[in-house]
Structures are given as structure tokens and as C-alpha cells.
Amino acid sequence: MKKLAYLVILTLCCSILPGLALADSDLAYDLGSRAATVAMDLLKFEPGDENILALTNAGHALIKGETTERALSGITNVTGLQNGNGNLFQVNRPNWKPLWFYFYNKKTGLAVYMEVDATTNSIKGEERKALDADKVFSQISLMMVDLDKMLARPDDANVTFNKKKFSGNEFSLIGLSNVWAKGASYDFMNAAAFHDHLCPGVTSGYMIIKYMEKNLPITNASETYIDIGSPNWCKEDAFQMIWDSTPGKNSEFVMALSAEDEAALKAKYGTRPAGIIIRWNDGAKKGTGIALGFDFDKVSDETRVTNWTGPSWAPKLVEDIGMMPMVDKTEDYITTLKEFPVDEANLTKLKTAGNNPYKVLGML
Ligand SMILES: [Zn+2]
Structure with a gap:
């Protein structure tokens, strides 16, 4: 119910404010908000849930030669997650790597990783919005990443790493989310995000x-x-x-x-x-x-x-x-x-x- 009310307000804002309406039609914004919607569904959370962390290389990654920082606004507008609240971080990556989104629920220990399918980038607005999530994203992985639970069931965790469920970002994203869940400070998270991963x-x-x-x-x-x-x-x-x-x-x-x-x-x-x-x-x-x-x-x-x-x-x-x-x-x-x-x-x-x-x- 809360989610619905939020979307209604968002839609109203978009129709009233020309800036936002224009923004809603851009590709990176759409991808960020779509990823957020999928994550809310798979991780079962509502906007403002303090158990959630979002990590992404949006802003660093390019799509069709354009930077992708608008995806951050898409995530924030749908979920309420934002850097100023210490629950949305841009993780450093080279600009030629594909755009990805990662959401972690520290209450359940589950995380979802989504990587944008390059072929959807040439599909225009309304048609793209109508696509199923598994067409927008080439990979959608829902995995257990809480370290204690992974160590208790190492066979499941082996799959996450061996099958590269997060497209090679496993170590980086799992490390960052576990220290965040344990209360890592903002400057520490920022330094690790700049480094690309957390490590000793x-x-x-x-x-x-x-x-x-x-x-x-x-x-x-x-x-x-x-x-x-x-x-x-x-x-x-x-x-x-x-x-x-x-x-x-x-x-x-x-x-x-x-x-x-x-x-x-x-x-x-x-x-x-x-x-x-x-x-x-x-x-x-x-x-x-x-x-x-x-x-x-x-x-x-x-x-x-x-x-x-x-x-x-x-x-x-x-x-x-x-x-x-x-x-x-x-x-x-x-x-x-x-x-x-x-x-x-x-x-x-x-x-x-x-x-x-x-x-x-x-x-x-
Ligand atoms: Zn390192």
C-alpha cells in the first residue's frame, strides 16, 4: 500500500514538474528505477527500509557513450536510498564495464545483482518499459551473501563464486555489504568503494x-x-x-x-x-x-x-x-x-x- 502511494506521488510529480518528466524519459534513469523496482520485489522491501543497501557502478559506466549517473536518481526516487543516508554507494569501475545494480537486505542476508543487457539500450522508451525484467537485464541473481550463513552452507556459496553469479563482482560486493551490515563508517565505505572492493x-x-x-x-x-x-x-x-x-x-x-x-x-x-x-x-x-x-x-x-x-x-x-x-x-x-x-x-x-x-x- 505504501509502495503504491509512493508511485502515485511520483507520477503526479512527474506530470507537474517538467524537469522530472523529462528525466523520466532518459535511459539511465529508467534502468536505475527499473532495477530498484525488481529489487523491491525480490528482496521484499518498501521505500525507506533501513535494512537495505544499494551499490552500483552508475556514473562510472557508460551507455552509448553517455555517463549513467541518472540511474542514481532512478534508484533514489523509487526506493528512497541515497548516498546522504549512507545506504547508496557508487563503486569505482572502469567506464567500459557494463552497468550493474546490487541491492542487499541485511535482515534476510539476501542480495540481488542485475547487469544491464546491452541489446536493450537501443530499444526506445515505452517499448523498453514494457520489456520483462529478464530482457532488460542479462543477469538477475538472487543469492545469500550474509557471511555467517555462507560459511554455514559453503556449498551454496561456492556456486555464487564458481558460477560468477555477480559477473565477477562477488568478492567486492559481498565484502562491502557485510561490513556495511556490521556498521562500517561512511568514510570507510567510501574508501572501499573508491578502491573497487573491500579487502584487508x-x-x-x-x-x-x-x-x-x-x-x-x-x-x-x-x-x-x-x-x-x-x-x-x-x-x-x-x-x-x-x-x-x-x-x-x-x-x-x-x-x-x-x-x-x-x-x-x-x-x-x-x-x-x-x-x-x-x-x-x-x-x-x-x-x-x-x-x-x-x-x-x-x-x-x-x-x-x-x-x-x-x-x-x-x-x-x-x-x-x-x-x-x-x-x-x-x-x-x-x-x-x-x-x-x-x-x-x-x-x-x-x-x-x-x-x-x-x-x-x-x-x-
Ligand atoms: Zn584491495
């Missing part, structure tokens, strides 16, 4: 952010964090999204560290080297740096994924969930290997190609 590497970046903000906080407007990302891993994407430390603005320099050098540092300091973060004052042209260590062995032990013998799709997801409370006790996993003053001369040395930053610091 992104969480380690989020933990490093919390560690730095406690141990070397930004104290005035001239300061910024500069990341010397060596060795680099998924953590770098969290720094970009949350600190706005980006390569393009000279606040992130990423370089691989050889396996031998990484092993040598681990042997010397007893933990995995996790890069160097500098709090830099651009007015004073000086700062303070910290070379960090991150104890992934301890994380794996405590989340019980060391020597994992269960299903192969599970350990990273188990670790994702198990790491969530670690964000509040970063000192147990992160170590300051070396703290040092930074001036323009040694900043240049640390970030310049051909230099190993750990040798510049005398750590190797």
Missing part, C-alpha cells in the same frame, strides 16, 4: 590513518600528509580518498619495494614495513615523518585465517569482518619503526625516482 589492505590503510591522526595529528591549515608508499598496497587508495593525498597533487609517491629489501626490513624490525607518512607544513617547508610497520601476521592469527582450510573464497572476507574492531586499537598492530625530521632536501630525496626511501633514512 584497505582496512590496514584506514588503521594507518587512525594511527597517524593520533600520533602525528594535523594541527594547522598549512599541514598535509604526504605518503611515501613503499611497499605500496591497497592502503594507498584509502589515503587518497580520506586525506586527499594524491599523486597528482604531490602528496602520494608510490614505489615498489623489492622482496629482498622487504624481507631485510622485516627481519630487522620484526614486522612488515608499511610505508612512510610525513606530516608536512607547506608554509614552514618542514615536517615530521614516520616509517611504519604493520603486523599482518598478528591480524591473520587473531582473525583465524592463518593456515586456512575452509573454502577458498572465505579468508579475506573473514579477515575483513575480523579487522573491524582493530580500528579502535591500532597500536596493537602498527609500530613506529623510525620517526625523523623532514626538510625540503630530504623530502626531495625520499620521493625521487631511483632512491630507495629506506636507504635514504638509513634503515637499510
Whole structure:
């Protein structure tokens, strides 16, 4: 009944407001609202249900050379889900990948994935609206994605992964929905959505952010964090999204560290080297740096994924969930290997190609 009333209001609005009426005739909007309608039917929810999360690559994906952000409005207008309420996120994907929609109901643990069938894109308005959902979407999968339930019935979950029920997006979408259900913060979800998926590497970046903000906080407007990302891993994407430390603005320099050098540092300091973060004052042209260590062995032990013998799709997801409370006790996993003053001369040395930053610091 509520759904019907909502649709009546929506229809009235569309006929009164020319802007919305025009919008209703566009392709991406139609696809978003259609996906939302299918999801409400399959996952059994009404607009405004707080158990629902929507994820999509709308806005990143192109259809016939056009961007697809109008699909977000379609989802919001039908379901009430929106980014400002922390229940609709755009997941980063290359623009050549097909447009997809994913809805998750944390109350039941079920999720539906829909991928747009490219052939429907050339069918015009009314004719397209009359198409059955399985013609609009080349894939519609309704699967159990609650991690505890998946682990209890691994054979069913094996099908989800082995048959690529979410077109290869299984790990990404299942990880994001499970941490969201467990109360992940907005900035954490945003960082993972920018990274394309959630993984222990992104969480380690989020933990490093919390560690730095406690141990070397930004104290005035001239300061910024500069990341010397060596060795680099998924953590770098969290720094970009949350600190706005980006390569393009000279606040992130990423370089691989050889396996031998990484092993040598681990042997010397007893933990995995996790890069160097500098709090830099651009007015004073000086700062303070910290070379960090991150104890992934301890994380794996405590989340019980060391020597994992269960299903192969599970350990990273188990670790994702198990790491969530670690964000509040970063000192147990992160170590300051070396703290040092930074001036323009040694900043240049640390970030310049051909230099190993750990040798510049005398750590190797
Ligand atoms: Zn990752």
C-alpha cells in the first residue's frame, strides 16, 4: 500500500514538474528505477527500509557513450536510498564495464545483482518499459551473501563464486555489504568503494590513518600528509580518498619495494614495513615523518585465517569482518619503526625516482 502511494506521488510529480518528466524519459534513469523496482520485489522491501543497501557502478559506466549517473536518481526516487543516508554507494569501475545494480537486505542476508543487457539500450522508451525484467537485464541473481550463513552452507556459496553469479563482482560486493551490515563508517565505505572492493589492505590503510591522526595529528591549515608508499598496497587508495593525498597533487609517491629489501626490513624490525607518512607544513617547508610497520601476521592469527582450510573464497572476507574492531586499537598492530625530521632536501630525496626511501633514512 505504501509502495503504491509512493508511485502515485511520483507520477503526479512527474506530470507537474517538467524537469522530472523529462528525466523520466532518459535511459539511465529508467534502468536505475527499473532495477530498484525488481529489487523491491525480490528482496521484499518498501521505500525507506533501513535494512537495505544499494551499490552500483552508475556514473562510472557508460551507455552509448553517455555517463549513467541518472540511474542514481532512478534508484533514489523509487526506493528512497541515497548516498546522504549512507545506504547508496557508487563503486569505482572502469567506464567500459557494463552497468550493474546490487541491492542487499541485511535482515534476510539476501542480495540481488542485475547487469544491464546491452541489446536493450537501443530499444526506445515505452517499448523498453514494457520489456520483462529478464530482457532488460542479462543477469538477475538472487543469492545469500550474509557471511555467517555462507560459511554455514559453503556449498551454496561456492556456486555464487564458481558460477560468477555477480559477473565477477562477488568478492567486492559481498565484502562491502557485510561490513556495511556490521556498521562500517561512511568514510570507510567510501574508501572501499573508491578502491573497487573491500579487502584487508584497505582496512590496514584506514588503521594507518587512525594511527597517524593520533600520533602525528594535523594541527594547522598549512599541514598535509604526504605518503611515501613503499611497499605500496591497497592502503594507498584509502589515503587518497580520506586525506586527499594524491599523486597528482604531490602528496602520494608510490614505489615498489623489492622482496629482498622487504624481507631485510622485516627481519630487522620484526614486522612488515608499511610505508612512510610525513606530516608536512607547506608554509614552514618542514615536517615530521614516520616509517611504519604493520603486523599482518598478528591480524591473520587473531582473525583465524592463518593456515586456512575452509573454502577458498572465505579468508579475506573473514579477515575483513575480523579487522573491524582493530580500528579502535591500532597500536596493537602498527609500530613506529623510525620517526625523523623532514626538510625540503630530504623530502626531495625520499620521493625521487631511483632512491630507495629506506636507504635514504638509513634503515637499510
Ligand atoms: Zn584491495
